Amino acid sequence: MSTFTFVLILGAAVLVSSAINQVVSGVATPLIQIGIGVLLAFAGLTTSNFQVDPELFLVLFIAPLLYHEARNTDKVALWSNRAKVLSLAVGLVIVTILCIGFTLHALEPTIPLAAAFALGAALGPTDAVAVASLSKRVSLKRRQSILLSGESLINDASGVVSFQFSIAALTTGTFSLISATGAFLVSFFGGIAFGLVLAALLAFLVSRVRDLGLEDTTFHVLLEVLTPFAVFLTAEHVGVSGILAVVAAGLSYSFFNRDLGPSIARMKIVSSSVWRVLSFVLNGLVFVLLGIQLPHAMMGMWEEKAISNGELFFLVLVISAIVIGVRTLWFVGISYVGRKQVAQAEQRNSGGTPEQVRRVLRSIRLVTPDSLKESLALALAGPKGAITLSIMFTLPWSLNAAPGVFSQREFLIFLACGVILVTLLLANFALPALLPDEQGEKNYATDTDASIEVLRATIEELAARQTRENRRATQTVMAQYNDRIDRIKQGTGEQDDDSALRLEALEWEQEYVLSAIDEERVSPVVGYRMLRRIRQSKNLIQRDRDVLWLFGIIARRAALVSRSITRTLLDSNVLSDGFEEEREVRQLQAESLEYVVKNLRARLDDPNYRTEHVSSLMVQVQRDLRRVKRIGRDIGTVARVEDKATEVRRAGFLIELEHIQQMYESGRINRHTAKHMRENVHMMQLELEDKV
Known part of the structure; x- marks a missing residue:
C-alpha cells in the first residue's frame, strides 16, 4: 500500500469518527478514533509504510497543535495561576520522569535508564483535546479547568524537551548533568525568547502588508497556519527549543495582533474555523494511528519470548498507577497549600494576631475527604494522548552508542499505548462518577x-x-x-x-x-x-x-x-x-x-x-x-x-x-x-x- 493511500484511509477514518461523535454520547472522541484504528488494523492496515523522520513528526503534528492550543489559552487566568501551573507543567513532569524511569528500569533491567526516562518524559504531557472534551461531560470548576488547560499547554513543551535530552543520552551513551543543565536552560529560555521575537516580527510583517491595502483573508489565514512550522524549524536551526518557541509565539499572538475592523473580524472567523478543522484532523490522525498501532504492538510483544504477556500488562498497570498516583499526590499538595493561603488571607483580613494565624494554619489538615476526591478527579482528568504518542513515534530505530536495531523501541511504544488507553478509559468512565455533571439535562440551554x-x-x-x-x-x-x-x-x-x-x-x-x-x-x-x-x-x-x-x-x-x-x-x-x-x-x-x-x-x-x-x-x-x-x-x-x-x-x-x-x-x-x-x-x- 502506498503512503498516499494510507493517508487517505486515515483521513476517511477521522471523517467517520466526526460523524459517529455526533450520534454517540458518553464516549470521548479519542476513544472512538482509537476504536476505528483498531478495526482498520484487524482489516489488514499497518503502519509499516508510515515511517517518517522523527523531526518531521514533531513538526507535522506537535507544532501546530501546541500553537493552536497556546493561542486559545486564557492568558489572564494562566498568569494568575502561574505558580500552580508551572509546578504542574515542570515539577510534576520531572517527578513523573524520575518515578517512571527508575521503576521501569528496576522492573525490567534490559531497558536502559535513559530509555526509561524517555518513556517517562513522553508520559508527562496531558492531552488537551481530551481535557477539553471532558469539561463538557463533568462538572469542572473554573479554577480546575484553568489548571488543567494551563498544564496541558506548558507540560507539552517540558515533556518534549526532557524527551529530547533523554534520547540524546540514549543515542550517545553519555550524560553529563552540568552540561545537560546548561543546555536545558539555553534551550528553554532561548526558545521562549526566540518565539517572542519571531511572533513580533511576523506581527510587524502583517501590519506592513495591511498598510499596503492587502486585506486578503486567504493570505492572512494561510500565514497563520504556516507560522508554527516556520517558528519551529527556525528555532531548531538556531539551536533552541522549537516547541517552546511555538508555545511562546502562540501565547503572544493576541498581544501582537490587536488590530480591529470588519476585515479583521471576518479573518478571525475564517481562521477559527480553519484551525478547528486542522486541530481536529491532526489529533484524529494521531489517535487513529494509535488504534492501528495497538493490535500490531500487542501481537508483536505477545509473541516476544523474552517477556511474558502477564508481565507486559503488569508493567502497563504499574506505570499507569505511577502516573495517576504521582498526579494525585501533587494535587493533594496544591490543595493543601491553597487552603493554607486562603486561611492565612482570611485571618489577616479579619485582624487576627500572628499567633492566631499560626494556630489556624496548624489546624489545617494535609488531606481531607473532599480534597482527596478532588485531587483524584483532577489526576484522572489529565489523560495521555496525541502528544505522548507523537513523541513516542520519534524514538530512534537505532542507537549510535550500540550499533544495530533499537530492540526496545516497539516495547516502549507498546507501554505508552497501554498507558494512553488506560488513562483515557479511566477519564471517560471513572471521572464522571467522581465529578458528575451537576446540571445534568439542564446543561442544555432551551431554544429560547x-x-x-x-x-x-x-x-x-x-x-x-x-x-x-x-x-x-x-x-x-x-x-x-x-x-x-x-x-x-x-x-x-x-x-x-x-x-x-x-x-x-x-x-x-x-x-x-x-x-x-x-x-x-x-x-x-x-x-x-x-x-x-x-x-x-x-x-x-x-x-x-x-x-x-x-x-x-x-x-x-x-x-x-x-x-x-x-x-x-x-x-x-x-x-x-x-x-x-x-x-x-x-x-x-x-x-x-x-x-x-x-x-x-x-x-x-x-x-x-x-x-x-x-x-x-x-x-x-x-x-x-x-x-x-x-x-x-x-x-x-x-x-x-x-x-x-x-x-x-x-x-x-x-x-x-x-x-x-x-x-x-x-x-x-x-x-x-x-x-x-x-x-x-x-x-x-x-x-x-x-x-x-
Whole structure:
C-alpha cells in the first residue's frame, strides 16, 4: 500500500469518527478514533509504510497543535495561576520522569535508564483535546479547568524537551548533568525568547502588508497556519527549543495582533474555523494511528519470548498507577497549600494576631475527604494522548552508542499505548462518577435562551465590525436583531413548532404562482423562478426526510424542470430586459403574499389553527409584503441603498451559524436544537437572496 493511500484511509477514518461523535454520547472522541484504528488494523492496515523522520513528526503534528492550543489559552487566568501551573507543567513532569524511569528500569533491567526516562518524559504531557472534551461531560470548576488547560499547554513543551535530552543520552551513551543543565536552560529560555521575537516580527510583517491595502483573508489565514512550522524549524536551526518557541509565539499572538475592523473580524472567523478543522484532523490522525498501532504492538510483544504477556500488562498497570498516583499526590499538595493561603488571607483580613494565624494554619489538615476526591478527579482528568504518542513515534530505530536495531523501541511504544488507553478509559468512565455533571439535562440551554444568546453575540460581533462607511447599514441590521430578540422574549418568535402552518402558507403561495402561470399572467421564467424558491423553503421546513420523501422531491423537481423547459421554449420573450423581469418578479411576489395574508385572515377564527401561530406568521408575511412593495416602486434606487445593509445581513447570518456551531460543540445545546436553529437561519438566508 502506498503512503498516499494510507493517508487517505486515515483521513476517511477521522471523517467517520466526526460523524459517529455526533450520534454517540458518553464516549470521548479519542476513544472512538482509537476504536476505528483498531478495526482498520484487524482489516489488514499497518503502519509499516508510515515511517517518517522523527523531526518531521514533531513538526507535522506537535507544532501546530501546541500553537493552536497556546493561542486559545486564557492568558489572564494562566498568569494568575502561574505558580500552580508551572509546578504542574515542570515539577510534576520531572517527578513523573524520575518515578517512571527508575521503576521501569528496576522492573525490567534490559531497558536502559535513559530509555526509561524517555518513556517517562513522553508520559508527562496531558492531552488537551481530551481535557477539553471532558469539561463538557463533568462538572469542572473554573479554577480546575484553568489548571488543567494551563498544564496541558506548558507540560507539552517540558515533556518534549526532557524527551529530547533523554534520547540524546540514549543515542550517545553519555550524560553529563552540568552540561545537560546548561543546555536545558539555553534551550528553554532561548526558545521562549526566540518565539517572542519571531511572533513580533511576523506581527510587524502583517501590519506592513495591511498598510499596503492587502486585506486578503486567504493570505492572512494561510500565514497563520504556516507560522508554527516556520517558528519551529527556525528555532531548531538556531539551536533552541522549537516547541517552546511555538508555545511562546502562540501565547503572544493576541498581544501582537490587536488590530480591529470588519476585515479583521471576518479573518478571525475564517481562521477559527480553519484551525478547528486542522486541530481536529491532526489529533484524529494521531489517535487513529494509535488504534492501528495497538493490535500490531500487542501481537508483536505477545509473541516476544523474552517477556511474558502477564508481565507486559503488569508493567502497563504499574506505570499507569505511577502516573495517576504521582498526579494525585501533587494535587493533594496544591490543595493543601491553597487552603493554607486562603486561611492565612482570611485571618489577616479579619485582624487576627500572628499567633492566631499560626494556630489556624496548624489546624489545617494535609488531606481531607473532599480534597482527596478532588485531587483524584483532577489526576484522572489529565489523560495521555496525541502528544505522548507523537513523541513516542520519534524514538530512534537505532542507537549510535550500540550499533544495530533499537530492540526496545516497539516495547516502549507498546507501554505508552497501554498507558494512553488506560488513562483515557479511566477519564471517560471513572471521572464522571467522581465529578458528575451537576446540571445534568439542564446543561442544555432551551431554544429560547440559545436563540437569544446567539442573537446577542451576533449583535456584538456586528458592532465590532462597523466602520464609518457601513455604520448606518450595520445599525439598521442590529436594530432588526434587537427586534428578533424582543419577539422571542414576548413569545412571538419561532419557539413553538408552527412548521405545519408555514408549509401550508407556502402551498398557498405555490398554488397562486401555478395559477398565474397557467393563466399566462406571468412569464414561465418568472413563475418557475418563484416556484424554485418556494420548493427550497419547503425543503428547509420539512424534517422527516425518508426515502419516499427523496423520491417525491426528485419527481416534483423533474416535473418543474420539464414544465419550465416547455414554457421557456414557447416563450418568445425569454431574453427580455432584466429590469422588466425583476419588476415582474416583485409584482408576482407581492400578489402571492397578499393571497397568503388573505388565507391567514380567514383562519384566525378557525378552531383548527392556533391563533398565536396565525397572527405571528401574518405579521411576518405583511412585513415582507411591505418590503416587496417598497422595493418595487424603484428597484434601482432602493437596490443601491439596500446594498450595504444586505451585505451586513449576509455577514450576520454567517456569524449566527458560527455561534450556533460553537454552542453545539461546547455542549450548550443538543443536536436537535442546533439543527432547528440552523434551519431557521438558512430560511432567512434564502428569503434574503430572494429579496435582493
